[in-house]
Amino acid sequence: MSLLAIDPLGTDGLWWKPLLIMLIKVVVIFVVALVATMLMIWGERKVVSGMHNRIGPNKAGPFGILQSLADGIKAFFKETFTPAKSDPFIYKLAPYLMFVPAFLIWSVIPLGGDFSNGKDGTVTLFGETTRLQLADPPIGILLVLALSSIAVYGVMLAGWSSGSKYPLLGAVRGSAQMISYEAALGLSLAAVLISSGTLSTAGIVQAQNSIADWNIIATG
Template identity: 50%
Template sequence: MSSTLAALPEVVSLATAGTDNPRADFSDTPLWLSLVKALVIFVYLLLSTLLVIWFERRVIGRMQQRPGPNRNGPFGLLQTLADGMKSMLKEDVRPKAADVVVFTLAPLITATMAFVSFAIMPLGGEVSMFGHRTPLQLTDTPVAVLVVLAVAGVGIYGVVLAGWSSGSTYPLIGGLRSSAQMISYEIAMGLSLVGVFLYAGSMSTSQIVSAQRDLWFVVPAFFSFFVYVITMVGETNRLPFDLAEGEGELTGGFHTEYGSMRFAMFFLGEYINMFTVAALATTMFLGGYAAPPGVSLIADGMFATGWWGIFWFTVKLWMFMFVFVWLRGSLPRVRYDQFMRFGWKFLIPATLGWVVLIAFFRAGQNGWLGGNVVLAGRTFPITSLFLVGVIAVGALVAGWFWDRRAERKEAALHPTIPDEIDPYAGGFPVPPLPGQRLREPSLTAPALTSGSDTKEDARG
């Protein structure tokens, strides 16, 4: 496994040979300027969180034909700030059976990891700040996207520890359910990004943005984009996938026992994670801070360079935030077993097949389809790998159809028939099926004839 992971960058570079996308240059960025940019990102995310909570309340209020917040400040803009102050002043209650240290550490992990992931997001191109030429990005590495996935994996510990340390049944079940959900959909999320790596020839976020200067990857990697949008909703525990917080089943999920600022930190972490996955989608599929097609032709590209990158990046970011809000106001919560089955039996196999197709498509474009490729120190002929890929995709599709066929056959052989039925349920008499018996009708059931007031009258 370690040798395969070590060979991954080499495979990506081999599959996309010939690309020329420079990485962001931080040579003229002193340490104090990096601290300034970190502070700017922190303030940017905090203000965005305050605004998006207000935005969500107002949009859903309009969708449900009711007013949103409209008292504190103009148009209710200060309502979120008032709620934050209320959380700071509330009494901090902790369960008696809770583990004190871990109970406090869990929300800190969730909130901190949410901020860390934004450090590698390119908010704009190179600009002049305090006499230095520096990119509007805190840092970048050759494997920056893997850093985001790794940080997201660490953030899951906050959910697990919150459920365990509460010393209560419902938080424990909610923590286990949420961690299983997040881990499962991280796999499909990571696989959906592999197609972008193959097109860009790099895992660096600045190089990926640079590779989209002619064509955004949402076009050639459309299926990867489709899978990523689904997985980013599941990864952030948002409706219709907020299964860890099913009020009818688990009260409040892993943070049932939390209140005051501890709960506010979970709340903050959820919204920051929404911005993180939306920023990653913008960077990987929508050209990052690049202006939309056609804008560069206006005024000699004045609105497509420099500080304008932050504007275009923010516009694309808020497009995804609107999708989050729209889904919450439109769709009901799915069932947990259906959600997990969809992830493991459809998204992951389908994304694996898509990655294989992209790999061979890129291999044909770069002209080495008839040669050999080196994987983990071994040489394999391309023809053999192609046959293996076709067989693997065929096996995945056949397995999926076989599983669905087995489920239908099992349901047909063992139909679920209740032992007894109420023939008057729903207002209409229903005859029993073989093996069923009639339940004694209640006095409140509807009458059989329009001229009778009760069932007894109808029988008489």
């Protein structure tokens, strides 16, 4: 129960109301992550199309904002294809090694909360004190870095399991690129962690209780 106590909901036991609140938070986080992914893909396609002097997605929904949703629906109904010389288990496992960690990262991101006047971000929902995030482990940032690193295995295993040297070469290149990005990401976080004095994601937000304490200013 001490692990669950990182959220005030777990301090008095997991009864039906705390469990219901946790379930609602899981659903909300999943929906937010899906919508954020959809908007990010749309934004990237719009930016790249502008760089290429092209129109970009503009048919599905206003300004083409539903194009990512249309692509996702199409992907669900596409025929499943497995290369003849692939390793079936690893080939099907690889996408999950990228999809699942990406969504688990959202579980430690504070999506809101009361951080005014030095408060710790907790709010009251249905008479229960909780955080507007699924979990707040003391090593939240390390958890984010660890989960993001798992995606490298997904890329590498996807190329290796296909049974062809060309996807394997592409996977090696992609993995090297991701690892190089992670090195820069880790170094950029060092200043934020030193300024905040904590690895907790909620603690980092709480440490920015005034404009002068915002990390974008304090680490600038």
